Amino acid sequence: MSRPLDILSPDQAAERLQIDVSEVVALIEAGRLGACRVGGTWRLTERDLHQLLRRGGSAGVGRARPYVRPAGWAGAVGAALLLTGIAALAQDQIAPDNVPRTIPYVGVLEQDGSSVDNRQVELEVALDDGGDNTWQDDALQVTPVDGRFELEIGASPDNPIPAWAFEAEVLQLSMVVDGEALEGRQRILATPFAVRASEASLLVSPPDELTVGPLGQFSSLPDALAALNGRLIPAGQVVTIRIADDTYNLDETVHIEHPDGARIHIVGNTLNPGEVRLVFRDVAGIVVDRGGALGLLDGVTLAFQGDVPARSGVVADEASFIGLVPDVIVEGFTGHCVGALKASSVIASSVTARRCSTGIHASEGADVDASQALLEDHRTAGVVASTGGTVNASGATIARSGHAFLAQFLGYIDGRGASVEGGGAISNVPVNALSTSGSYVFQ
Numbered sequence: 001m002s003r004p005l006d007i008l009s010p011d012q013a014a015e016r017l018q019i020d021v022s023e024v025v026a027l028i029e030a031g032r033l034g035a036c037r038v039g040g041t042w043r044l045t046e047r048d049l050h051q052l053l054r055r056g057g058s059a060g061v062g063r064a065r066p067y068v069r070p071a072g073w074a075g076a077v078g079a080a081l082l083l084t085g086i087a088a089l090a091q092d093q094i095a096p097d098n099v100p101r102t103i104p105y106v107g108v109l110e111q112d113g114s115s116v117d118n119r120q121v122e123l124e125v126a127l128d129d130g131g132d133n134t135w136q137d138d139a140l141q142v143t144p145v146d147g148r149f150e151l152e153i154g155a156s157p158d159n160p161i162p163a164w165a166f167e168a169e170v171l172q173l174s175m176v177v178d179g180e181a182l183e184g185r186q187r188i189l190a191t192p193f194a195v196r197a198s199e200a201s202l203l204v205s206p207p208d209e210l211t212v213g214p215l216g217q218f219s220s221l222p223d224a225l226a227a228l229n230g231r232l233i234p235a236g237q238v239v240t241i242r243i244a245d246d247t248y249n250l251d252e253t254v255h256i257e258h259p260d261g262a263r264i265h266i267v268g269n270t271l272n273p274g275e276v277r278l279v280f281r282d283v284a285g286i287v288v289d290r291g292g293a294l295g296l297l298d299g300v301t302l303a304f305q306g307d308v309p310a311r312s313g314v315v316a317d318e319a320s321f322i323g324l325v326p327d328v329i330v331e332g333f334t335g336h337c338v339g340a341l342k343a344s345s346v347i348a349s350s351v352t353a354r355r356c357s358t359g360i361h362a363s364e365g366a367d368v369d370a371s372q373a374l375l376e377d378h379r380t381a382g383v384v385a386s387t388g389g390t391v392n393a394s395g396a397t398i399a400r401s402g403h404a405f406l407a408q409f410l411g412y413i414d415g416r417g418a419s420v421e422g423g424g425a426i427s428n429v430p431v432n433a434l435s436t437s438g439s440y441v442f443q
Contacts, residue, residue, distance in 0.1 A: 007410070008049075010035075010042050016049060034319065034343035036365035036388035036410075043388060043410070045364065048342070102161065103153040109144045109177070116144045124176035125153055127161065129168035135161060138176075206231045206239050213244025221266065221278065222254055233260035243268040243300065245275040253284045261293040262321065268299035270327045280313075282306035285333065288344075289317035297322065301329040312336040313356065316344035316366070326350035326372075333357070337378075340366035340389070348373060358382075359401065362389030363411070371395050378402065385411030393418050 010028070014021040027033035028042055035044035109116045120143050126136035137159055142149040154161035165171055174181070210224045211217045218224040224241045233239055241264065258264060268276030278285070278300055285302045288294050302313045312335035316322045319342065329352045330337040337353035339361040340346040346362075350372040353359040359375035359382045362368045367390040375382040375398045382398035385391045387409045394414050398404040400422040405413050 008044050008046065010044075013044055013049060032319075034365050036343075036390075045387065047364065102155050109149060115146050117146055118143060121149070122178050123151065126174045127165050128172050128174075129164065130170045130172060133162075133164045133168070135165060205234055205237060208237065209240045209242055211242050211244070212248075213246055216242075216244055220248055220250070222250070222252065225254070225256070225258070225264075228258055228264070233258075233263040238263050238265055238295070240265045240267055243276050245269055247277040247279060249279050249281060249305075251281050251283065253280070254278075254286045256286065256288045256292055256294045258292075261288065262295045264294060265296035265298070266294070266300065267296070270299035273299045273301050273327045273329050276300045277303055279303045279305050280311070280333075282308040282311070284311045284315065284335070285313040285330070286322075287315045287317065288320040288322050289315075291319045293321040295323055296325065297328055298325045299327045301331065302333075303331050304333040306334075308334065310335045310357075312339050312361075313353075314346070314348075315339045315341065316346050317341045318344065320344045322346045324348045324351050328352070329354070331355050336361040336384075337375075338368065338370070339363075340368045342366060350374075352376075353378070358384050359398070360384070360391055360393065361386075362391045363387045364389060366390075368392070373397075374399075376400060381406040383413055383415070384408075385413045387411065390414075397421065 008016070010021050010024045013033075014024045017024065024033065025042065028035045028044070033044065034048040035042045109121065120141055123140040123142060124136060124138040125140065126134060128134040137153065137156065139156075139159075140151055142151055206228055210227060212219070212221055212224050218227065221241065221243065228239065243266065245268075256264070276299060280302065282305070285304070286294070286297065297314070304311060304313065311333050313330035313333040314322060314324065315336070316339070321344065322340075324338070324347060326349070328348075331352075331354040333356045335356065336358045337356035337360070338346060338348045338351060339358075341362075341364055343365040345366065346368045348360065348368055348370045351370065352374045354376045356378055357380050359378045360368050360370040360373065361384045363384075363386045365388045369392045370383065371392050372395045373393065375396060377399070378401040380401075381403035382401040382405065383391050383393045383396070384403075384406045386407070388411065390412045392414045393405070395417040396415070396419075398418065398420050404418075404420040405415055407413050
């Protein structure tokens with residue numbers, strides 16, 4: 001039997017992390033620490049703290065919390081007052097001469113808890129390999145706007161980033177702001193993708209459309225997604241992966257990991273989504289996690305084949321986002337048809353979910369918009385909200401499910417205008433009642 005999650009206040013979280021409560025609030029508002037508002041105040045769980053520490057501790061708190069999504073680099077590098085890096089890739093080739101050897105850098109600069117705005121700031125940056133090799137540029141100036149600034153490290157032709165930095169197994173970044181050194185170094189484990197690429201053509205933006213199918217460019221959705229690896233999708237562009245009518249058997253979960261996943265649309269047959277079937281055999285369906293996103297899923301059916309328990313159809317986890325539209329069907333999974341966990345968000349308005357353990361599930365501060373959804377034949381419940389999760393099920397139809405609505409551990413369900421057909425109990429509290437266990441609104 002699982003132990004109930006310990007619900008914490010920001011003060012209690014600060015005591016456990018041994019930091020100031022204002023830093024805890026800053027982590028929450030920056031999206032780095034999962035939490036939800038209950039009665040106008042933040043509440044979080046022990047698991048949220050563990051997730052924060054696993055991802056790199058208190059990065060994001062302090063005078064500066066810069067982050068990087070470089071245009072010539074594979075992966076992203078996060079940074080803060082205590083500079084920490086994420087994403088790691090091995091190198092195997094020297095970059096071609098026509099590939100820029102610079103690091104585009106984007107940051108947010110704060111002073112005493114307020115964003116630095118319209119004031120020139122002197123910056124010094126330095127790179128080292130943990131040994132004898134060092135490089136620095138101490139002649140940089142930026143003028144943040146609402147705290148945000150951009151610079152191109154190594155852009156000066158008189159002081160380029162040296163070749164050893166692109167060949168080093170370990171590369172560390174440190175920064176000085178107006179003469180004051182930020183604490184610690186950021187270990188940049190991601191290497192420029194041009195270093196491992198044989199062609200500089202990967203710097204070119206991907207096409208607007210990729211096709212999947214018997215006559216398409218790719219035979220499967222994972223192959224099409226893999227073709228986008230290492231290629232950034234610039235602002236204003238949307239890449240549509242168009243899937244032809246067919247049944248596609250998949251033995252592995254589709255993980256959306258592209259840093260610009262919000263600009264990726266997966267589209268099948270919007271008039272008849274049953275003609276595009278993605279059949280997942282003993283594995284979960286589509287998963288977005290670790291702050292990722294999928295901009296749109298449309299015109300497809302996700303189905304499960306097998307008997308492995310707790311396999312879900314569409315899942316957003318760890319502050320991620322997924323956008324579904326009415327022309328999506330999810331059916332037969334042994335876990336949730338659609339789930340959002342740990343401060344994630346899923347738009348599933350008017351989605352059809354059938355024959356799963358749970359139709360819609362939101363937990364740990366996550367939210368799902370399942371308004372007007374059709375939820376049929378679910379073994380446990382049509383809609384579940386737990387541990388601070390929120391589900392908008394207004395106007396939804398729940399048919400032939402164990403429970404129509406199940407709210408627990410501060411979960412909240414908006415069921416105004418919803419209808420229940422063929423049985424299905426309202427669990428935990430009566431209609432229009434409020435409980436510390438869970439709450440509902442129906443009128």
